[in-house]
Amino acid sequence: MEKINKVRFKFNKIYYSLFKERFDKSINFDFPEGINRWDLIRKVIKTHNFKSYLEIGCDDDYSFKKIDVPEKIGVDPYSGGNFKGTSDQFFSQNKKKFDCIFIDGLHEYDQVCKDLENSLNCINEKGIIFLHDALPANVHQQAVPRYKVIWNGDVWKSIVNYRTRDDCDIVTCKIDHGVSIVRKIYNKDRLNISTKDFKSLKFKDFYNNYQKYLRVIEYDKILNYLEK
């Protein structure tokens, strides 16, 4: 991961509360203990007999090293994986298709949208894309620019964007800071919201609407959902 700069974090925090948003309430997601992103990904890989895996953003390889498939690529400009570079650099030269893709790189709206669009272009038919950090508990954990060590960024806004489209069906599993699941199939529950300016949505909007925006479901309902 990139080095944490404490002075920069202080500046970003002041900037965010003065010019972006102040909101005191937080959400208690009550994520189940001991169920991590890799548990969900491994479970789906196993049940679907997936053979290839791409991870965007690997850090210490906590997830990457736990994935057991014949072909796997991990992309990170700083640490982990087996491709040293940004996701943009990877996708610009990539010609492969994957059964499973895990997006967990830079948690900022524009980059997540790019990563998701590029992933939709190289996912196999019936493949599945996962996105981490979809459920921030408070305004501080979702603020961009970042000022917290535990940080989800505004990944959720990208998911809201894609939830309004026809060409992918998305749910968000309530584990480990939220893991969204994206399939390239007709959207069976398209989100209707009044804005197209997803990036300008506020944490307050998320607080009031996250169930509907992200279509949140419990871990034990996932396999059932994926059968449909």
Ligand SMILES: C[S@@+](CC[C@H](N)C(=O)[O-])C[C@H]1O[C@@H](n2cnc3c(N)ncnc32)[C@H](O)[C@@H]1O
């Ligand atoms: C939250 S960590 C990933 C954690 C890992 N996926 C896991 O499950 O443990 C995010 C990683 O994204 C990497 N990253 C930042 N910008 C990126 C980019 N543009 N493309 C790919 N990775 C990026 C960071 O270096 C960092 O290691």
